[in-house]
Amino acid sequence: MRKYGVVDTTFSRVDMGSIAIKVIRAEDPDAEIIRYTVPGIKDIPVAAKRLLDEGCDGVITLGWVGKSMLDKYSYLATSIGLIITQVLTSKHIIDVTVHEDEVDNEEKLKDLAIDRVTKHAKNLVKLVRDGRNALTPYAGKGLRQGYENVGPID
Ligand SMILES: Cc1nc2c(=O)[nH]c(=O)nc-2n(C[C@H](O)[C@H](O)[C@H](O)CO)c1C
Structure with missing residues (x-):
């Protein structure tokens, strides 16, 4: 049985x-889903690693980065931790991150977050359930998460 973190x-x-x-x-009604909530982004890599150690086939991480330089450095550290974890485990961790200064009002920020999570959760299911070529039909299509797709350059 598939297991998502x-x-x-x-x-x-x-x-x-x-x-x-x-x-x-x-998207994948029969799968098991395990949730792990941590205080902040720097706590995410170990949580993801633990879920993979416990048998998850793939993990989606949902980070929120504040507006200050310190927040941005914290994200850089997190991102490196997540990439290392993927390489060490050979499993996908889809790193969904919302940066609080991406847009200038809270309503737009919420819409952006919902769109990004939704599209990347679908990406995770495709990769885990359907394998490495599941996204190939969309290659080069200028897809965006959190924004409208921009499309290919003809
Ligand atoms: C500066 C900072 N910025 C963020 C952030 O933008 N987003 C976030 O989720 N967490 C932040 N944190 C908290 C750390 O990620 C972490 O939770 C604490 O250092 C405890 O390990 C910190 C300390």
């Missing part, structure tokens, strides 16, 4: 974990 944080201002679980459940 969902890691989210209490720092986030949108409940992205619940959105990810809803999408994964709709």
